[in-house]
Amino acid sequence: xxxxxxxxxxxxxxxxxxxxxxxxxxxxxxxxxxxxxxxxxxxxxxxxxxxxxxxxxxxxxxxxxxxxxxxxxxxxxxxxxxxxxxxxxxxxxxxxxxxxxxxxxxxxxxxx
Amino acid sequence: xxxxxxxxxxxxxxxxxxxxxxxxxxxxxxxxxxxxxxxxxxxxxxxxxxxxxxxxxxxxxxxxxxxxxxxxxxxxxxxxxxxxxxxxxxxxxxxxxxxxxxxxxxxxxxxxx
Numbered sequence: 001x002x003x004x005x006x007x008x009x010x011x012x013x014x015x016x017x018x019x020x021x022x023x024x025x026x027x028x029x030x031x032x033x034x035x036x037x038x039x040x041x042x043x044x045x046x047x048x049x050x051x052x053x054x055x056x057x058x059x060x061x062x063x064x065x066x067x068x069x070x071x072x073x074x075x076x077x078x079x080x081x082x083x084x085x086x087x088x089x090x091x092x093x094x095x096x097x098x099x100x101x102x103x104x105x106x107x108x109x110x111x112x
Numbered sequence: 113x114x115x116x117x118x119x120x121x122x123x124x125x126x127x128x129x130x131x132x133x134x135x136x137x138x139x140x141x142x143x144x145x146x147x148x149x150x151x152x153x154x155x156x157x158x159x160x161x162x163x164x165x166x167x168x169x170x171x172x173x174x175x176x177x178x179x180x181x182x183x184x185x186x187x188x189x190x191x192x193x194x195x196x197x198x199x200x201x202x203x204x205x206x207x208x209x210x211x212x213x214x215x216x217x218x219x220x221x222x223x224x225x
Contacts, residue, residue, distance in 0.1 A: 100158035
């Protein structure tokens with residue numbers, strides 16, 4: 001049972017490049033989330049998907065887009081990367097909002 | 113806006129002593145309050161959670177208390193051990209549950225030998 005799988009684990013981008021972070025869960029969870037973690041800032045919600053077919057903005061959505069491809073997969077896209085998007089990105093899933101999250105192992109992204 | 117405040121940002125205790133981390137929240141409609149532990153370079157992991165219809169919950173050396181009137185909740189760790197050293201995050205489901213969890217900024221717990 002893999003839980004939540006994120007790829008890639010590390011990535012370096014140049015300013016203006018695009019990329020997609022992939023996330024998949026095998027726990028039959030309904031809800032999926034993308035957070036970013038910066039030093040001293042805790043975890044901040046970028047986008048979430050309460051159920052298959054729906055997506056909504058979180059606290060810091062600017063510069064990002066998401067796709068809930070199916071119940072298992074939820075991807076995060078950076079269309080034109082900026083240095084301010086240098087961060088560690090975590091995907092998470094849960095049965096629904098009222099249950100604890102299972103996090104992926106994270107993607108460390110550096111934009112130069 | 114709605115938020116979660118967490119204190120202290122750093123807590124150093126002697127091995128075997130107790131540690132307490134406190135969080136306050138702004139939305140009186142909040143009803144779900146989990147705590148996560150994150151070791152260096154690892155993912156956050158759920159260690160305990162509490163819902164608004166319960167005042168206290170325990171799991172071995174860990175307990176969480178909730179005061180809905182004062183809008184604060186706390187994590188208590190007794191008989192601390194070296195493996196308790198980590199960053200701890202509180203979280204709350206704000207906005208009536210419409211959005212995902214809002215996290216505090218974390219407490220770095222250091223267990224001194």
